[in-house]
Amino acid sequence: MTTNAHWMQRDLASLWHPCTQMKDHETLPVTPIKRGKGVWLEDFEGNRYLDAVSSWWVNIFGHANERINARIHEQLDTLEHVILSGFTHQPVVELSERLGRLAPDGLGHCFYADNGSSAIEVALKMSYHYWRNVGRDEKKRFLTITNGYHGETLGALAVGDVALYTATYQSLLLDVLKVPAPDCYGLPREQWDAHARAMFAHMEEALARHHHELAAVIVEPLIQCAGGMRMYPPLYLTLLREACDRYGVHLILDEIAVGFGRTGTMFACEQAAIRPDFLCLSKALTGGYLPLSVVMTTDEIYNAFYDDYTTLRAFLHSHSYTGNPLACAAALATLDIFEQDDVINANRAKSDHIERVTSGFRDHPQVGDVRQTGMVVAIEMVKDKVNQTPYPWQERRGLRVFEHAMSRGALLRPLGNVIYWMPPYVIEHDEIDFLAEVTSEGLDIATRD
Numbered sequence: 001m002t003t004n005a006h007w008m009q010r011d012l013a014s015l016w017h018p019c020t021q022m023k024d025h026e027t028l029p030v031t032p033i034k035r036g037k038g039v040w041l042e043d044f045e046g047n048r049y050l051d052a053v054s055s056w057w058v059n060i061f062g063h064a065n066e067r068i069n070a071r072i073h074e075q076l077d078t079l080e081h082v083i084l085s086g087f088t089h090q091p092v093v094e095l096s097e098r099l100g101r102l103a104p105d106g107l108g109h110c111f112y113a114d115n116g117s118s119a120i121e122v123a124l125k126m127s128y129h130y131w132r133n134v135g136r137d138e139k140k141r142f143l144t145i146t147n148g149y150h151g152e153t154l155g156a157l158a159v160g161d162v163a164l165y166t167a168t169y170q171s172l173l174l175d176v177l178k179v180p181a182p183d184c185y186g187l188p189r190e191q192w193d194a195h196a197r198a199m200f201a202h203m204e205e206a207l208a209r210h211h212h213e214l215a216a217v218i219v220e221p222l223i224q225c226a227g228g229m230r231m232y233p234p235l236y237l238t239l240l241r242e243a244c245d246r247y248g249v250h251l252i253l254d255e256i257a258v259g260f261g262r263t264g265t266m267f268a269c270e271q272a273a274i275r276p277d278f279l280c281l282s283k284a285l286t287g288g289y290l291p292l293s294v295v296m297t298t299d300e301i302y303n304a305f306y307d308d309y310t311t312l313r314a315f316l317h318s319h320s321y322t323g324n325p326l327a328c329a330a331a332l333a334t335l336d337i338f339e340q341d342d343v344i345n346a347n348r349a350k351s352d353h354i355e356r357v358t359s360g361f362r363d364h365p366q367v368g369d370v371r372q373t374g375m376v377v378a379i380e381m382v383k384d385k386v387n388q389t390p391y392p393w394q395e396r397r398g399l400r401v402f403e404h405a406m407s408r409g410a411l412l413r414p415l416g417n418v419i420y421w422m423p424p425y426v427i428e429h430d431e432i433d434f435l436a437e438v439t440s441e442g443l444d445i446a447t448r449d
């Protein structure tokens with residue numbers, strides 16, 4: 001009763017898995033995980049896997065982290081949940097105060113939801129609603145950059161641009177404006193700023209033409225994660241903030257994947273020295289323990305909703321588990337660890353080590369690009385290096401890397417042709433070396449014919 005096969009069979013008879021063609025599981029096993037500790041996951045037969053994707057980008061301080069566990073236990077015996085309309089509780093108040101101090105100045109109002117997509121819905125609705133509340137009903141469209149990803153609910157999907165997820169549902173989606181992303185694929189670092197500046201012309205033009213009907217611009221700062229870990233420099237965000245101010249359009253930054261140290265600073269927007277009008281956070285917010293998200297916004301936005309009830313200007317949006325105390329407790333423990341362990345500084349040595357062991361992949365005949373921002377590195381496989389021709393997606397080269405890595409005890413889950421590491425920050429240098437070894441083998445095997 002404790003074998004992998006046992007749980008696999010029961011699983012396939014009763015579950016429908018996220019982001020999965022279930023027929024794949026006729027040949028590709030689902031892996032039942034019994035327990036986790038630190039960066040390691042363990043199945044029912046004692047095989048261990050290094051969780052190089054932080055369990056879908058959420059886990060930053062390891063599985064079964066003692067400090068987070070203890071905080072949740074304590075909260076569990078005190079208050080598991082309470083309605084957040086008309087009521088409040090200690091963890092949510094403390095978390096809001098601490099987030100307010102950590103985030104760029106002036107984002108003092110925290111609105112909670114329970115997953116990233118819902119945070120995006122909140123930010124989009126708030127921006128739209130703000131403009132109505134100030135008598136600018138015509139400002140109701142959104143502008144974004146290509147290849148973005150903001151989640152799977154219909155509003156979030158509409159402002160995203162990864163065809164694999166959006167194309168099928170196109171006729172259900174809002175009509176959103178898109179300009180080409182400042183993606184620095186294949187360019188050496190020294191050229192990133194020049195490229196970002198050149199690509200910003202598209203954004204400037206769209207803002208000039210459409211600002212009167214635009215509520216907000218929404219982007220993922222620095223790394224377009226689900227879009228294949230495509231990267232761009234802070235300069236683009238600095239230009240974007242300045243232009244949004246000039247044209248009177250909100251800026252929504254989706255830091256759901258990149259917030260909490262992933263790019264090398266606590267928040268990606270710090271690198272551009274800007275403050276968005278809406279900052280969306282989730283994923284690592286609870287250290288990868290429990291679902292929670294938050295939209296942080298300014299006095300100006302908040303005050304446009306603050307009025308007598310009968311004016312019907314209030315933001316009447318809610319989710320059942322909004323601001324769950326257990327999740328907030330996990331988030332507080334996570335923030336404690338950032339402080340106590342000086343995580344942002346400690347990560348510098350780790351990201352330098354990641355760079356040392358991955359830069360050599362550039363010389364591989366089937367690698368078109370190796371790029372890194374903080375604690376994310378991506379290695380892009382190409383069919384033809386000279387012309388940068390990608391492998392056709394139907395060949396599923398990334399899946400070969402996944403299967404090889406699993407056989408070696410590492411959880412790598414490439415996005416199409418892009419192998420990436422987005423590991424928990426508690427990863428050690430020897431574990432990084434191990435990932436490099438597995439990646440090198442996987443790369444050879446996946447590109448062999």
Ligand SMILES: *Cc1c(COP(=O)(O)O)cnc(C)c1O
Pocket residue numbers: 115116117118120149150151152220225226254255256257258282283
């Ligand atoms: C994961 C992700 C989301 C969606 O969050 P969910 O919790 O999966 O709904 C939104 N934006 C970005 C950038 C993400 O990576």
